[in-house]
Amino acid sequence: MIRNIPPNVVTVEPAKEPVTVAEVKRQAYIVDDCTDDATIEDVWIPAARRMVEQLANRSLITQTRTQYYDYLPECIFWRFGPLQQVTSITYKDSAEDQQTLTSTLYTVDTISMPARIVIGYNETYPSSIVDTNSVVVTGVAGYGANASSVPIIYRMAITKLVAHWLSNRGMCADDESQGVLMSLLAVEGATYEYA
Numbered sequence: 495m496i497r498n499i500p501p502n503v504v505t506v507e508p509a510k511e512p513v514t515v516a517e518v519k520r521q522a523y524i525v526d527d528c529t530d531d532a533t534i535e536d537v538w539i540p541a542a543r544r545m546v547e548q549l550a551n552r553s554l555i556t557q558t559r560t561q562y563y564d565y566l567p568e569c570i571f572w573r574f575g576p577l578q579q580v581t582s583i584t585y586k587d588s589a590e591d592q593q594t595l596t597s598t599l600y601t602v603d604t605i606s607m608p609a610r611i612v613i614g615y616n617e618t619y620p621s622s623i624v625d626t627n628s629v630v631v632t633g634v635a636g637y638g639a640n641a642s643s644v645p646i647i648y649r650m651a652i653t654k655l656v657a658h659w660l661s662n663r664g665m666c667a668d669d670e671s672q673g674v675l676m677s678l679l680a681v682e683g684a685t686y687e688y689a
Contacts, residue, residue: 551575556578571609579602581613582594583600586623588622599613600617
C-alpha cells in the first residue's frame, strides 16, 4: 500500500535556535538568575521549536531534511518548507541499484507553499521500482540561518510555549501547550494538508 503523506525527517539539525534564553526569560518575566539556563537552551527551546515546526508544517532555521517515497512521483510536495534547495533525489532502478536522478529532469518550485518538485517540460523519468522508501529526496529547508529570518509569529510561539512550561513545571500540560500554540499559529494560517 502506497502512503499518501510521505515521511519527512530532519537529517542535519539547525546550527542554532530561533530564540534565545534571554528572550524566553523576558517572555516568562524571569528577572533572577535562579533558572537553569542550560536546560532552557539545550532542551526546552529545541523541543518547543520542534513542536512549532510539527504543528505549522514548517522548518524554521536552516536544516537538512529527507523525504521518502515508495515510487518516483511526477510531482513531489515538499513537507516542512520553505524549501531552499533540493540537494539530491535518489531512486532504485529496475536492477534495484541506487541511482541519483539528474537534476535537469526536474524543476523545483520554491515559490509555492508547499514547494513542488515536478518533472521537467518534455522530460521522462527513468524506470524505477516500487518498493518501501526506494525514493529519497534530500533538501535544505528553513527561512534562513539566522533567527531574524524566522517570522516573528513562530519565534513568539516558541517563547510563549517555553514560558508556559516554565510556569507549569512538573505538570503534564500537553493539551494546554498545544492550545497555546494553535491560538498563535491560527492567526498565521500556517497549517496545510498534502494530497
